[in-house]
Amino acid sequence: MRIDYHSHFIERVHFGPKFTRDWDEQCGLGAWPEVSAEDFERAMEPFDKVLVFGITAHAMGIHTPHEHVARLVARNPAKYIGFMALDPSRPDAIREMERGVHEFGFRGIKLYPIMSVYNPADPAFHPFYRRAVELGLPVMMHMGASPVSQGPLKYSLPLLVDDLAIAFPELRVIIAHLGHPWQRETALVIRKHAHVYADISGLWHRPWQGYEAMIVCLEWGVTHKLLFGSDYPLWEPSNAIESLRRLNEQVQGTPLPKIPGEVIEEILERDVLSELGIIT
Numbered sequence: 181m182r183i184d185y186h187s188h189f190i191e192r193v194h195f196g197p198k199f200t201r202d203w204d205e206q207c208g209l210g211a212w213p214e215v216s217a218e219d220f221e222r223a224m225e226p227f228d229k230v231l232v233f234g235i236t237a238h239a240m241g242i243h244t245p246h247e248h249v250a251r252l253v254a255r256n257p258a259k260y261i262g263f264m265a266l267d268p269s270r271p272d273a274i275r276e277m278e279r280g281v282h283e284f285g286f287r288g289i290k291l292y293p294i295m296s297v298y299n300p301a302d303p304a305f306h307p308f309y310r311r312a313v314e315l316g317l318p319v320m321m322h323m324g325a326s327p328v329s330q331g332p333l334k335y336s337l338p339l340l341v342d343d344l345a346i347a348f349p350e351l352r353v354i355i356a357h358l359g360h361p362w363q364r365e366t367a368l369v370i371r372k373h374a375h376v377y378a379d380i381s382g383l384w385h386r387p388w389q390g391y392e393a394m395i396v397c398l399e400w401g402v403t404h405k406l407l408f409g410s411d412y413p414l415w416e417p418s419n420a421i422e423s424l425r426r427l428n429e430q431v432q433g434t435p436l437p438k439i440p441g442e443v444i445e446e447i448l449e450r451d452v453l454s455e456l457g458i459i460t
């Protein structure tokens with residue numbers, strides 16, 4: 181089973197005027213490629229299943245409506261697994277979660293603490309996570325760097341997921357991007373907690389760190405908790421898979437350890453949908 185655990189279906193208009201201006205200034209115009217449903221379908225041809233979501237971070241004026249992702253999922257419900265982008269710092273967050281499940285059939289939640297400017301382990305959000313556990317919804321969290329100057333990096337530290345998993349051992353969590361550049365901390369968190377996983381999307385973007393992160397995960401014995409994610413449309417899936425397979429090239433002809441090919445292929449074939457409670 182080939183699964184892309186991290187993909188976006190977002191329109192630039194969801195980013196709002198202020199964020200779009202900042203983003204374009206920092207990353208150049210077109211930093212977020214506009215994609216149609218047809219583009220999405222074409223890019224996702226290599227996969228049997230795809231987790232897809234937008235972004236909601238009210239502090240930055242960013243919001244992907246449930247309707248937008250649900251429309252894509254409706255084109256191929258056997259393949260697409262919709263997650264809802266929520267912001268627990270909003271008073272209506274639990275209602276939006278329930279609406280997402282009951283009206284739109286979403287199977288999980290995507291959070292973006294750094295851009296929403298909140299500590300994801302804040303006990304004030306415990307009712308939110310309690311409801312997610314009751315509804316059997318896994319939570320994917322963007323953890324790790326963001327170039328957004330107003331987003332506090334401290335809210336992106338993977339160790340916050342450790343606090344959350346201690347409070348909610350039944351909550352299924354995916355730490356996005358292996359928590360880059362804190363991949364080492366992520367390895368320790370996913371090692372400790374049975375229901376916490378990490379996706380490796382963007383790992384190949386900084387190849388040395390990506391290589392090093394894979395070696396760290398091998399040494400800690402946690403590669404079985406790693407999930408493939410393309411981060412489309414920021415990366416074309418075919419390109420992402422290729423770049424992942426080429427991480428070892430940097431150390432070819434050196435005594436440095438190599439990432440075993442089978443570990444990479446296992447990540448590409450990993451199916452934890454039932455462990456995440458998505459397929460029951």
Ligand SMILES: [Zn+2]
Nearest residue numbers: 186188356411
């Ligand atoms: Zn992403």
